[in-house]
Amino acid sequence: MNEDETLDVIGKPYxxxxxxxxxxxxxxxxxxxxxxxxxxxxxLRSPHxxxxxxxxxxxxxxxxxxxxxxxxxxxxxxxxxxxxxxxxDYLPLAIDRVRYIGEEVAAVAxxxxxxxxxxxxxxxxxxxxxxxxxxxxxxxxxxxPLLYDDKPGNLSSKSEWEFGDIExxxxxxxxxxxxxxxxxxxxHGMLETHTCIGFWDANDKIxxxxxxQSPYVAWRQLAMGLGVPPHKIRIKQTYVGAGNSGGKQEAxxxxxxxxxxxxxxxxxxxxxxTMEEVLMMGHMxxxxxxxxxxxxxxxxxxxxxxxxxxxxxxxxxxxxQLSVFILGAFMMMTYxxxxxxxxxxxxxxxxxxxxxxxxxCGPQGRFAFEGLLDDIADELGLDHFEIRKRNALTPGYEAxxxxxxxxxxxxxxxxxxxxxxxxxNKRGKLPKYRGIGLGAAGFVTGSNIMxxxxxxxxxxxxxxxxxxxxxxATDVGQGxxxxxxxxxxxxxxxxxxxxxxxxxxxxxxPIDGGSWSSRVTFYAGNAVKIAALDARKQLAQVAAENLEAxxxxxxxxxxxxxxxxxxxxxxxxxxLVRYCQNRKGMTIMGRGYYNAPCGTIDFPTGTGNFAPTYxxxxxxAEVEVDPDTGKVGILNLWTAHDGGRELNxxxxxxxxxxxxxxxxxxxLFEGVIRDDKGETLNTSFRDYKxxxxxxxxxxxNIYSMDQPDTEGPFGAKEAGEGAGTPTIxxxxxxxxxxxxxxxxxxxxxxxxxxxxxxxxxxx
Numbered sequence: 001m002n003e004d005e006t007l008d009v010i011g012k013p014y015x016x017x018x019x020x021x022x023x024x025x026x027x028x029x030x031x032x033x034x035x036x037x038x039x040x041x042x043x044l045r046s047p048h049x050x051x052x053x054x055x056x057x058x059x060x061x062x063x064x065x066x067x068x069x070x071x072x073x074x075x076x077x078x079x080x081x082x083x084x085x086x087x088x089d090y091l092p093l094a095i096d097r098v099r100y101i102g103e104e105v106a107a108v109a110x111x112x113x114x115x116x117x118x119x120x121x122x123x124x125x126x127x128x129x130x131x132x133x134x135x136x137x138x139x140x141x142x143x144x145p146l147l148y149d150d151k152p153g154n155l156s157s158k159s160e161w162e163f164g165d166i167e168x169x170x171x172x173x174x175x176x177x178x179x180x181x182x183x184x185x186x187x188h189g190m191l192e193t194h195t196c197i198g199f200w201d202a203n204d205k206i207x208x209x210x211x212x213q214s215p216y217v218a219w220r221q222l223a224m225g226l227g228v229p230p231h232k233i234r235i236k237q238t239y240v241g242a243g244n245s246g247g248k249q250e251a252x253x254x255x256x257x258x259x260x261x262x263x264x265x266x267x268x269x270x271x272x273x274t275m276e277e278v279l280m281m282g283h284m285x286x287x288x289x290x291x292x293x294x295x296x297x298x299x300x301x302x303x304x305x306x307x308x309x310x311x312x313x314x315x316x317x318x319x320x321q322l323s324v325f326i327l328g329a330f331m332m333m334t335y336x337x338x339x340x341x342x343x344x345x346x347x348x349x350x351x352x353x354x355x356x357x358x359x360x361c362g363p364q365g366r367f368a369f370e371g372l373l374d375d376i377a378d379e380l381g382l383d384h385f386e387i388r389k390r391n392a393l394t395p396g397y398e399a400x401x402x403x404x405x406x407x408x409x410x411x412x413x414x415x416x417x418x419x420x421x422x423x424x425n426k427r428g429k430l431p432k433y434r435g436i437g438l439g440a441a442g443f444v445t446g447s448n449i450m451x452x453x454x455x456x457x458x459x460x461x462x463x464x465x466x467x468x469x470x471x472x473a474t475d476v477g478q479g480x481x482x483x484x485x486x487x488x489x490x491x492x493x494x495x496x497x498x499x500x501x502x503x504x505x506x507x508x509x510p511i512d513g514g515s516w517s518s519r520v521t522f523y524a525g526n527a528v529k530i531a532a533l534d535a536r537k538q539l540a541q542v543a544a545e546n547l548e549a550x551x552x553x554x555x556x557x558x559x560x561x562x563x564x565x566x567x568x569x570x571x572x573x574x575x576l577v578r579y580c581q582n583r584k585g586m587t588i589m590g591r592g593y594y595n596a597p598c599g600t601i602d603f604p605t606g607t608g609n610f611a612p613t614y615x616x617x618x619x620x621a622e623v624e625v626d627p628d629t630g631k632v633g634i635l636n637l638w639t640a641h642d643g644g645r646e647l648n649x650x651x652x653x654x655x656x657x658x659x660x661x662x663x664x665x666x667x668l669f670e671g672v673i674r675d676d677k678g679e680t681l682n683t684s685f686r687d688y689k690x691x692x693x694x695x696x697x698x699x700x701n702i703y704s705m706d707q708p709d710t711e712g713p714f715g716a717k718e719a720g721e722g723a724g725t726p727t728i729x730x731x732x733x734x735x736x737x738x739x740x741x742x743x744x745x746x747x748x749x750x751x752x753x754x755x756x757x758x759x760x761x762x763x
Contacts, residue, residue, distance in 0.1 A: 007714070009489045010714045015650070029241050030192075033209060034270075037268065039269045042271065043107050043253065043254060044106040044125070045277075046103045050097075050147070051128060056123065065115070067110045069109045081221045100351050100352050101280070102277070104254075106120075107254075107260075134349055134351065139348060147315060155346075158324060158343075159321075161401070161605050168339065174297050175295070177294055177375055180290065181364075183290075183363075185287045186666045187279060188284075189688070191241055197209040202266070206228065207234045209236040214249045215472070216512060222251045247282070249319075250355070275684060276684060283354060284352065284355070285357040286313065288310065289310045294372055300376065302335055304337070304339040308343050309344040311354070312351070315350060315352065317346075319355050320354070323356070329401070333443070333610075336394075336397065356516060358721055366725050366728065367728045371733065375742065388438070393405050404609045410440075410642055412705050417618035417703075418618075423438075427737060428737065434622070435625070436620060437729075441726040442615065446518065453595050454593060454595040456594075459528075461492070463578050463581055469488055472510050472511050478720065483648055484501060518615075521719075525713035526712070526713045529714070537551070538580075538590070539580070540554050547561075613709050614718075615719060616722075621733075624738070625753060630751060637696075641702070659727075663725075669747050670690060732748060735748055
């Protein structure tokens with residue numbers, strides 16, 4: 001961007017813009033917002049996993065002093081909403097049937113929270129209990145209770161595809177191995193619970209202030225479920241205390257309830273979920289049973305893969321159509337596999353629903369694939385790094401399903417991980433009960449889902465040379481409120497602190513798909529860069545006239561515009577902007593929009609280029625196992641990543657650490673525990689165990705290949721979310737190295753480890 005082609009802002013470790021207000025408590029999250037006349041809402045939940053609603057009597061609750069309104073599902077138009085047209089199965093509140101413990105059946109608005117809670121106890125609901133089904137394999141059987149009468153076999157979604165000649169691939173393989181892997185339901189564990197404030201005004205304009213990860217997704221769904229045109233809906237984004245990829249993406253019953261209660265009362269209504277509610281009914285990562293079969297030749301080159309998977313989807317579809325596709329897609333996103341058969345079935349069960357969560361089905365698939373590949377390498381006498389390098393994706397490769405690999409430093413990342421972990425001197429050579437293991441993964445940079453891919457940006461250059469930036473991008477902790485201003489600053493030659501970043505407001509900010517699939521820096525970053533270049537061009541046209549120079553010879557740097565090679569022949573940026581305003585009548589407004597240059601995805605057939613570019617990871621874990629208790633200590637974790645150019649290395653490092661630590665929890669101890677009636681038993685952080693600083697290695701070893709991407713803004717691509725996808729596999733492999741037996745079910749608890757060592761075999 002500058003005459004010497006150096007970057008003044010990009011690549012520097014600027015601290016997050018919102019860091020100070022968050023650590024000092026000045027930041028106002030949704031739960032901190034209070035408006036005049038505001039009422040407090042609470043939700044009545046089903047005590048049954050499966051039941052018909054015969055009658056709801058709200059009269060006693062309505063008579064309680066301080067109660068202003070009570071609603072049920074019949075107050076809504078009865079329109080189903082959801083993520084995909086053919087999988088819409090949500091109602092704002094249940095009407096005739098409940099399908100899991102905790103499903104919302106009524107809501108109350110009162111003067112204070114205590115009164116609202118008391119009113120819930122006064123609502124009388126008559127249920128007819130129905131048989132529940134909690135195991136997806138049982139739910140698939142003929143005669144099993146159906147959650148939806150029009151869904152035989154309780155099938156929510158499926159993905160079936162085949163590429164190449166699978167039978168020939170296995171027939172020509174020197175070694176064929178197969179195994180079964182099981183993963184658990186897993187929660188986001190976010191500190192900020194779901195919160196919203198709804199207001200339905202006298203002009204039928206609906207405003208929802210909420211902590212949303214994808215405000216425009218919620219905007220569409222709210223309009224759908226209420227049966228109103230989208231222009232009647234306004235979503236105002238608050239600071240998000242935690243999003244964790246998927247946890248706050250969709251419209252929720254509380255959103256519908258708050259605005260309907262507001263319509264009835266004429267006053268704003270705030271609903272704040274308790275942590276117990278979130279852990280009981282909030283959505284979770286899919287639990288899978290994965291039957292995986294691989295065939296390789298004598299050199300360990302993969303010839304064929306056959307995967308049959310069953311996903312426990314819970315009671316609603318959510319984003320499940322994507323989930324069943326993406327498990328297989330991620331399996332093909334790391335190595336070259338010429339012959340593939342993939343079948344995945346998402347099954348309804350009487351539990352809260354499963355959806356997207358950081359890494360979205362990547363960690364489950366890598367746990368299975370990497371474990372089986374390790375076993376194959378051991379049988380062939382191959383080093384675990386070597387077998388991966390022989391099969392690794394490379395630049396220019398096009399997979400059988402249509403994935404197109406552009407920039408790719410996967411082999412370099414593997415080499416780096418091997419070097420820095422001292423693998424050669426450790427694998428199989430460490431003291432007893434210590435082990436080292438490898439996990440590898442590829443990950444998407446955004447995804448091309450029709451209607452949810454594009455991103456737009458607008459900016460205004462103020463008369464003092466500062467910039468007001470607006471996009472639909474949402475910061476859920478990853479740092480886009482810092483990185484996007486850095487991009488503007490680099491283009492216009494100013495400082496990131498000179499760029500203000502507005503929170504999403506659907507009436508004012510450009511549309512965007514939201515924060516998911518590691519898309520924001522790439523998609524929003526490109527849109528923002530284009531908008532900044534648009535503004536720069538307008539400024540350059542005027543500056544060129546004044547400086548008697550060519551536009552292409554102008555340099556924007558250090559808040560000045562000057563002629564290349566003649567730093568003294570220039571003008572201050574603020575003076576230039578004022579000249580544009582006062583002499584030309586120009587307001588400098590930049591606009592940009594971006595959509596990925598790749599085709600569409602066909603979920604049922606598995607075809608299409610999923611993303612504009614892909615990132616790659618090699619990760620090594622070193623562990624120590626206590627043979628008496630089975631407790632695992634993580635001694636070291638090394639991550640080498642191909643994530644393009646790091647626009648802000650400090651933020652990238654934070655994302656990689658966070659993603660890896662989160663999946664450490666899934667590997668070793670996290671998981672939803674239910675009784676045989678479908679009730680969640682661990683509904684507090686006392687019982688739902690997550691990693692603390694005591695569980696993670698003191699030193700995080702992170703290495704970037706620093707290979708700029710050709711399409712990303714300033715060479716950036718995904719860096720962070722994908723770092724957690726190989727973590728479970730790496731830890732599982734290290735435990736296998738330490739105790740001499742592979743455990744194929746998650747979490748790998750101390751009990752499983754002790755039993756495995758005792759029996760020298762475990763599943």
